[in-house]
Amino acid sequence: MSAIIIDGKKISQDIKDELKKEVEELNQKNIFPGLAVVLVGNDPASKVYVNNKKKACEYIGIKSFSYELPEETTEEELLNLIDVLNKTKEVNGILVQLPLPKHIDENKVLLSIDPIKDVDCFHPYNVGLVSIGKTDGFLPCTPAGIVELIKRTNIEIEGKNCVVVGRSNIVGKPVSQLLLGNNGTVTTCHSRTKNLSKVCQEADILVAAIGKAQFIKEDMVKEGSVLIDVGVNRLEDGKLCGDIDFEGCKDKASAITPVPGGVGPMTIAMLMKNCVKAAVMQN
Ligand code: NDP
DSSP states (O other), rough: OOOEEOOHHHHHHHHHHHHHHHHHHHHTOOOOOOOEHHHHHHHHHHHHHHHHHHHHHHHHHHHHEEEOOOOTTOHHHHHHHHHHHHHHHHOOOOEEOOSSTTTTTTHHHHHOOOOOGOOTSHHHHHHHHHHOOOOOOOHHHHHHHHHHHHHTTOOOOTTEEEEEEEOTTTTTTHHHHHHHHHTTEEEEEOOTTTTTTHHHHSSSSEEEEOSSOOOOOGSSSSOOOOEOOOOOOOOTOOOOOOSSSSEEETOOOEEEOSSSSSSSSHHHHHHHHHHHHHHTOOO
């Protein structure tokens, strides 16, 4: 039996359309959500990400304020800008595109963002709220996108064996927490996990956030499982692929996300959701 191919493009479009409606309603109440997008330096991939975020803002009706700073920007200059943005009423959310140039302390910058404007949900205050189960504030974008993909495909998380491969602060750890919050039984794996294959074979829902092309093979997954692929890897021929061997696994799974077109588009949709939430929280 062939798996359901979870269409992240379609689901993210649905979310953006819902948000567009919500913003129209907010506008009626004189609430105009605004996002400051800060980019330091010339990293081409970062430029693409920032442009996609600005485009999504435009579609939904969120005002975006763009700050494109030169590579030589000092840490102090960046912190000063964030200080101003923290105090600017029209700016509900502040997004600093990572990675920052090496001479700037990323952690210091993320800590300087007012938690109420931290739409990436990277500030320890917001990370802490998520970890104690408070999920009515900001949610981490990629992890929340994954949960949304699962729920909107009518897949139950409660009681399921969820295995997350990866424990990074932006994906692995927070997605484990959200799945736990949804009453999954969660195992988080990493590079030191013993018998990884065996652990993965027990997963009803398997989330791969490793960063290694086609690492999860057919013999590692359970028949009928739900496979969520976060990985974005470029193959030698230039094509993108995930951390899961899609072709090998798709006939064994009950549902699977493609790369591209699965988790990727959800990240921006959930960022937009946080921006709208920020405007509501601040008004
Ligand atoms: P990191 O490199 O920060 O984390 C990778 C994780 O995988 C680590 O916890 C590491 O373990 C684990 N790992 C590495 N090798 C193995 C192995 N052989 N066996 C088991 N575990 C292993 O990556 P990110 O979490 O930032 O990203 C993961 C992938 O997701 C990347 O491809 C990235 O591009 C993609 N991504 C996609 C997004 C999207 O919107 N679609 C958003 C963010 C990321 P250890 O901790 O022990 O080193």
